[in-house]
Every structure is written in structure tokens, then in C-alpha cells.
Amino acid sequence: MRPFFKPRLILPLTALLASCTVPTDPAPAYSSIGRLTAFDPSFHDIVAPDARIERLAEGFTWAEGPAWIPDGDRDSGYLLFTDVPENKLYRWSEADGLSVFLDPSGYGGPPDDTLREAGANGLHPEPAGTVLLADSGSRLVARLDPATKQKTPLATHFEDKRFNSPNDLVRRSDGTVFFTDPPYGLKDLDDSPAKELDFNGVYRLDPDGTVHLLDDGLTFPNGIALSPDERTLYVSNSDPDRPLWMAYTLDAEGTVQDGRVFADASDLVGDDSPGLPDGMAVAADGTLFATGPGGVLVLAPDGRRLGRIETGTAVANCAFGDDGRTLYMTSNDFIARVRVQAGGLNFPR
Template sequence: MPASRRLVLVGGLAAAGCSSLAVTAGGVRRMDPALDGVVTPDARLERLASGFTWSEGPVWIAEGAYLLFSDVPENRIHRWSRAGGLSVFMAPSGYDGPDPSVFREPGSNGLIAGPAGTILMADHGNRAIARVDLATQVKTLLATHYRGARFNSPNDLVQASNGAIFFTDPPYGLKDMDRSPLKEMAENGVYRLDPDGGVHRLVDDLTFPNGVALSPDQRTLYVSVSDPARPVLMAYELDGAGGIRGGRVFKDFAALAGPSAPGLPDGMAVDRDGRLFATGPGGVHVLTPDGRSLGLIDTAGAAANCTFGEDGRTLFITAGDRLLRLETLTRG
């Protein structure tokens, strides 16, 4: 396992049922005056719940007004709402077979809203992209293979307006990762799953592709690379058919990574103006569409992912053992 997105997990965590609105350590660091139009200088980072092993993949469910997020190693999806607090929504969320020992992370990872009444899931344990009915929790596997080979462990996903799903496939779910005997392909790729079920590999040269997002105009695909040797956020130009025209380093986090800024590039959210809220060393980095750093939401520990919810201005952050919330001035 690279010295990576699991850097700061520690023992002695509070029980996962513990919920609090306490202001957490960290806060907002302003790097550019333009941040004041995105997050107020006195914005408070609140801890909503803690005690998770590795929280990930948050998605806001507007119909019902609640948040779902994964605890990937524990093979669970949790639910949180203002009215009901914290509860377990789905367990197991991923692998439900007889031998979980072949996985280091058997649960669901990235979650996004799907067609009405469903979510779409990057399912580590089933090594698949799946759809889950929220009412019945019935799971349908949408894609499990590329050219006859099983995926490694799909990690994160985003859906375009035409229904295509872009997703990453690092080996994080497998025990021994790249050395796992279950790994059927050498590449850790980035893929597109079309509505007709066709699967296309778009990128095959990234070591640990992780988070994925689309720009508001859907012309740019962002992919984070959680490799301590090359912690970067990539941007790929998309053609009209959803293919890749070219890639470039959008943000290089190498100079920021270290013991005082735990975490690596992972999940991200995009606001309506195209700004990225990208997890990386130290927390969540607020970046303009041209890559300028406006500020850092310091989560006092590694952050895994984030999403907008409630009225669209609330940023929910999954940060290792914690679920955090920050009110912003923008909308997702």
C-alpha cells in the first residue's frame, strides 16, 4: 500500500454512532482574496459524526434530504440527515461472498445519484459499477469486465448528461493491490461505460487513478492520482463522443505533500462556476477552472472525498474517520 490516502488512520476512534456538531480542528485557509466569494472568512468546519475506518463517496439524496456515504473497509454505507442523525443504510455494501480475505477494502466506494430512486456505485468488493435501488437495496451490476478481464476495484465515478459513466479502476480494493493474484489486467485505467453497456478504456498510463469529475460544460474530465511519488490532478479534453483528446497536469501537489499535510489527491466536487473542491494534501483545495489555488479547507487529517448537498451550498466532506460539513457561498 502506498503511503497514501490511508496515512492518518489511528486507533482509539469514537464509536461510529457518535454524532456531534462540534467545530473541528483545521478551518479555512485563504490563499487568494477571491476565496471570500466562495467561503466566508469565518466559515466553521463542523464534525457531524466520527468513528469510521475510512469514509468515502458521499452523495446527497434530494428526495428525502439525506446523505449517503461509504465506509469502504467496513463494507457499509451510512446515512446521515439533520432529522435522523447517523444510521447504517446498507451492509454489506459490496462483497457478500464467502472469502473477504482476498480484499483489503471489500465495500462500496464512490456513490453518485442515479435514475430516480437509485444511486450508482463504484463497488470494490464486486469489482463492478453497480446501480442500487434505494427503496429495496437491490443491486444490479452494470459492468464487471473490459475485453474479458475483470476490473481491479472501481473506485469513483461521474455521470455525463448523455448517461455515460466515467470511472476509475485502481487496485485499492484488492489485498496486495497491484500484486494481487486476482488482478486480471496490468493497467489501472480510466473508463467510460456507455448507456448501451459498452466499456471503453480512455486512460491506461496512471499509477493510481482515483477521484473523477466533469467540468460543468462536460468538455473536461478531471482525474486525481493518489500516488505519493506523483500526486497530481489531471485534466483531459473530451471530444463530442466522450473520447480523450489530450491530457495535462492540472495541479501538481508534490510540493505540498508531507507529514504536516496528510492525504493525497482523491475525490472532488465541482461547483456551478467550474471551481474544483479537490481533496489533496492537508484537506480540500479550492481551485479555479484555470488551476489557480484560492484556498484550503484544512480538515486536520486526510480528506477522501466531498459533495454538495442540502440547498446546494453545503459541502459535505468525508475525512478518514469523520464526516464534516462546511457552509459555502457557492452551489454545486
């Protein structure tokens, strides 16, 4: 029996009303943005129809290169990401919020008028706690120690010529690194007088430091990712005239056996769909979360277009974090996240 029904017990009306009030959930900590668009019914098996896209922090010029850094276990950690034009690397966590982690993130020398973007770009966490870094401004691939914030160059040249501006990278479990090298960091891009290579390449960096060219035929190779079995390498081409994703079959050494067009976004390019094929994240079941026109395209392992996560502006890159079921997105001048039902792969391996 409820207390206010006991004999001779009289409660004030305000207390009676308070006891009948239904508890309400606290207001969300972050604003909800964007929308989810399904192209196939199976999309909602991967991203729930009521999943909230949350804006976490803003005020950047062009956010890029997200990487989740575990802190003790998979359920805790922090996000590192870059602002390439501003030459800064940021840290964000639920507990601590936003802070500048490294400034400069890339080129730190005297003024260089050949550079269009001096900062670092793509990041990839390693099992030892270090982070691989595509240092666009310094025109090299490096390893960053988060504890000391020191960078160690791993690759600077191919056939005695400087790279253009390494953009994104991914690590195989045996330590082999694959990376892209478009001209985005250079003023005038392909016409830059500082460009030493006459192509924009996709490369393999072996653990012994040797660099191998895998493909020199893409106009603007950009995002890069590996399939769960590490036998397929995905590379995006951020060319509005040829906006697509390539899939390369790899042998045990990481040599390309064949290449094919995995998916094409030509029909999506337009003013109402900002963005081009860029960074990617791969789920444990092989589902590809690929940034492209209009947001993050969710693609089945066979390349079928399932749906799109839309933040309302261009999304440069994405990475799984938290317990592996949160997709973090660097979206133009802000970062965002959404819970997904597919488990992520890009924890250190």
C-alpha cells in the first residue's frame, strides 16, 4: 500500500503530485544533427533507424584523420584527429572534452610557400600505443609517440624523390603499412613546382623500411583501408570526374595481384551532396563505411550501396571507437558520432 493511503496520514498536495510525476530522461549532452537515408532495407540492420548523429565539438577549418586510442581497455580511451589547414592535432574524450594535443602537427620549419596545407592528415593507432601519421605538410610517413609527442620518420622518398603529401594510411597486423600520396598538401596540386613525382601513388611500406609502389594510375588517391582478412586493400579516388573506390587483391607479401572498381559514386556527386570519396572504416563483417558525396556511405562487402549517414555537410573521414560500435566522423568544421550495430575493426592490430 502506498504511504499516502495509510489511515490518518495527510500529505500536502505538492508532495502528492511529486509522487505521481513520471521520471524523465536527462537532456542529451550533445545536439542531434543530420539524418539516415536507407537505400536498402538491410541498412537498418547496421545502423538503427533511431540512431542519433551527435555533434561533439566544432570550430575547425577542415577536420580529418580520426583515430581512437584505447586507454586500458576497449571501453575507454580518446579520439585523436587533425585539422590539416591549421596544422594542429586535437584530442577529444567524453571525460575531458577537447584540447590541442600537438601544434604543429605536421610541418614545423620556416615558412614554405610551396605548401597548401602544412598539417598532418590521416592517423592510425598501433598495438604498442604509438600512432602512424600521414604527415602531409612534412611530406612523409611518421610514427608518433603520444606519451612524448615525438615523431619518427618512417618513409620520406620513393626512388630518391620526395613524396607529394601523404594523406591516409592503414597498418596490417604484420606491421606492413599502406598509404596514399595525392598532391593536396601542395599549392597548385599537380602543377606545383615542388612536386617531384609525376604521378600520385598508392604505396606499401614494409617493416624493414622499403617502399613499394602499388598503383600510379589514380588521379587523387585518398582514403585507404583493409578488409577483415587483410587480403583486400580499399582505396578511394577523390576526383569529381571519377569518384570511386578501388579494391586490390593482395598476396601474403602485400603485392597487388589485381585491382577492380569496388563502387562508384558518380551519380551522387552534386551541390546537394557535399563531399567526395575520402576516408573509410571497415566493420568486422566486411561492411565498408566510406565517406563520399552526402556523408558516409555504407557499402556491403560486395560493393552494394546500403545507406548513408548524413551530417549535413561533407565528411572527410571516420573511425570506430568506444566499444567498437561508435562511428566517429570528422565532418568539415566539426566532429560527430553515431552508434552503429556493426562492430568496428580499426582498433590497434
